[in-house]
Amino acid sequence: MQRTLGPDRIARGLSRRKPDGSVPRFRVPAPMQVRLEPQGKQLTISGRRRVGDLVRSLGILAGTVLVIRGDELLTDDAFVDDDDTIELRAVISGGAG
Amino acid sequence: MKCKRCSATATVQLRSHNTAFCKPCFVFFFQRGVERAIARERMFSRDERILVAVSGGKDSLALWDTLVALGYETEGLYLGLGIGAYSSASEQKTRTFAERRGLRLQVVALDEAEAGLGIPSVAAATRRPACSACGTFKRHHFDRAALAGGFAVLATGHNLDDEAARLLGNVLHWQLPYLAKQRPVLEPTHPRFVRKVRPLYRTSELESATYAFLRGIDYVVEECPNSAGATQLIYKDVMNRLENEMPGSKLAFVTDFLSHGLPLFAKAPEIADLGECARCGMPAAGDVCGYCRLVAEVGRRRAQAVAHS
Ligand code: SF4
Ligand SMILES: [Zn+2]
Ligand SMILES: [Zn+2]
Numbered sequence: 531m532q533r534t535l536g537p538d539r540i541a542r543g544l545s546r547r548k549p550d551g552s553v554p555r556f557r558v559p560a561p562m563q564v565r566l567e568p569q570g571k572q573l574t575i576s577g578r579r580r581v582g583d584l585v586r587s588l589g590i591l592a593g594t595v596l597v598i599r600g601d602e603l604l605t606d607d608a609f610v611d612d613d614d615t616i617e618l619r620a621v622i623s624g625g626a627g
Numbered sequence: 628m629k630c631k632r633c634s635a636t637a638t639v640q641l642r643s644h645n646t647a648f649c650k651p652c653f654v655f656f657f658q659r660g661v662e663r664a665i666a667r668e669r670m671f672s673r674d675e676r677i678l679v680a681v682s683g684g685k686d687s688l689a690l691w692d693t694l695v696a697l698g699y700e701t702e703g704l705y706l707g708l709g710i711g712a713y714s715s716a717s718e719q720k721t722r723t724f725a726e727r728r729g730l731r732l733q734v735v736a737l738d739e740a741e742a743g744l745g746i747p748s749v750a751a752a753t754r755r756p757a758c759s760a761c762g763t764f765k766r767h768h769f770d771r772a773a774l775a776g777g778f779a780v781l782a783t784g785h786n787l788d789d790e791a792a793r794l795l796g797n798v799l800h801w802q803l804p805y806l807a808k809q810r811p812v813l814e815p816t817h818p819r820f821v822r823k824v825r826p827l828y829r830t831s832e833l834e835s836a837t838y839a840f841l842r843g844i845d846y847v848v849e850e851c852p853n854s855a856g857a858t859q860l861i862y863k864d865v866m867n868r869l870e871n872e873m874p875g876s877k878l879a880f881v882t883d884f885l886s887h888g889l890p891l892f893a894k895a896p897e898i899a900d901l902g903e904c905a906r907c908g909m910p911a912a913g914d915v916c917g918y919c920r921l922v923a924e925v926g927r928r929r930a931q932a933v934a935h936s
Contacts, residue, residue, distance in 0.1 A: 568848045591871050593642060593833050596840055603840060605628045605640040605647065621836035622788070622863055623684055624854035 559612035564588075567619045582606030585618065595620055632656075639837050642874040650841050657838045661693045661826050668812045670824040675779035677701045678821075680769050681724075681732075683717030683847045685839040686784030688724055690827055692842055694782070695730065701782075704772050706765060707736035709745020710851060717847045724844065733776070735768050743929075744922065746853075752925045752932075757853040760921060767918035770909060773821040785825040788832045791877045792862035794884055806892040810885065817901045817910035829878060 561576040564584070575584070581597050581604045597604040598617040610616055628637040630649035637647035648656055664670070671677055677694060681687040681703045694701050705721045708714050718734065725732035739745030743752075746764065750757040773781045790809070797805045811828040815821055827835060839846050854860070869876045903909070904916035915923070 568850055591867050593831075593870065594867055596833075596836055598840070603638045603837065605637055607628050607640075619836070619840075619848060621685070621832040622860070622867075623686070623832065624850060624857045624860040624863070 561612055562610060563615045565615075565617045567617055569620075576612060578609055578611040580606065581608045581610055584610060584616075588618070590618065594622055638841070641834065643831060643833075643870065643878060645874065653837065654841060657689075657830070657834060658693050658696055660830060660834075661690070662697055664811070664829050665824075665826050668824070670782075670812055670826060671699070671780045671822070673699060675700070676777070677780045677782050678704050678769075678773045678776060678778040680704050680706070680765075680781060680783045681721050682706075682784070683719075683721040683724075684784070685844070685846045686786050686789075686827060686832070686835045688721070688784075688844050688846050689835040689839045689842070690782065690784045691724075691730070692728075692844060693838070694826070695728065701730070702776065702778070703730060703732040704769065705732060705734045706768050707734060708761060708764070709737050709739035710747060710853070713847070713849060713851050716849065720845055720847050724846075733772060735772060737764060737768075742922075744925065749921070749925055752928045753921065758857065761853070763917050763921050767907075767909065767916070770820055771907075774819050774909075778821055780822045780824055782824050782826055784827055784835075786827045786830050786832050786835055787877055787881060788863055788866065789859075790825070790828050790881045791866045792859050794881060795862045795866060796858065803892060806888070807894070810889060819903070819908075819910050828881065831877065 561574045564573040564575055565571070566573070566588075573588075579587075582592065585592065585595065585597065585606070592606065595618045597608075598619060599610065599614055604610065604616075628640055628647045629635070630637045630652050631646045632652040632655075633649060635649040635652075638650050639653045640647045677699055679687065679691045679694060679701050681691055683705070691701060691703055703721070703725055705718060707718055722732065722734070724730075737744045737746065739748060743749075744764075746757050746761050749755075749760045749764070753760065769781055769783075772778075790811075794806075794809060796802075797809060811825045813823040838844075866877050866880070901910040901912060902914075904911035904919055905914050906919040907916060909916050909918070911917070911919075
């Protein structure tokens, strides 16, 4: 099971130490970084979810963005998770020409 | 999700075609689709030289890449519109694209430096919408370059979404003369014009963006600043909502129009016979072509502004 972490825990992240001064056994994952292009808007989202759900939850119509992770494209049924850096790149171009 | 051709893990899902592909199979599917569109509409043959109008965006670069991959003889034409950072970024990306692939590229810059004929200056001087001035300039310079270079065909990157949005607009306002001309191949109406074709007319924006990404094409993702709020975007949004509920709607709208609707509109009144422009020699409906009239108007307005100040 995936544990949900509060913002406080995330903020303290890696620097968190146990009372005895030892480093905890689990690395606290950083939330997912989602960038919307070409708007250049940056979002931070926590927790594993399907690409289709992520896109829908942002009010974006299916098929109007490329979902990019590194050098790969993701389909709607793929999962994204904490520590991922995702770009949602609009495919619509406008104007009269 | 699995690729429908080879069962590898899919990278691309195309709901409109009820299919999914891995990278190599999608590239194959895309190029074959363009080749079939060219053949179906008899756009051009491998003996003809094609001038490809490129803007640095995903569609025109994906088109150029595909035509080269399919073995056609092409040359690119980039028109510098003088629209600030957007134009510099798109010119640089277009140049890089052509250089990396060893392709011939012609760059025509609107004369902003000497004559102040960049799109923003022209729009401001004439109080016209930027896109209207831009359309006039593009048509003129594309026609002129195609004629000067002795090309048989001018190809542009208009995609299925562009065609569907334009069709929706034309139907909403029952623009009969425009409906009669909305087709992927326009035969020249004057000996100084060349055939104009839109090989991506059946290819969606999702497909051309996917293709550009998978082929490693570095295109301008930013939009022209004048495109915000353009009516075209509203039509595209309507079509995308339809497509979301009923996958395949866009393609059916455009292709059914071409097979069933277009023949009914083809009888709409013809535009007057074309002569030649007294100033530039390009085809014109009156004594002077639309482009030369616009340039003259810029000069007149500027002279008036100086006289008033
Ligand atoms: S949005 Fe308008 S001004 Fe900008 S490139 Fe397109 S037609 Fe020209
Ligand atoms: Zn495959
Ligand atoms: Zn003229």
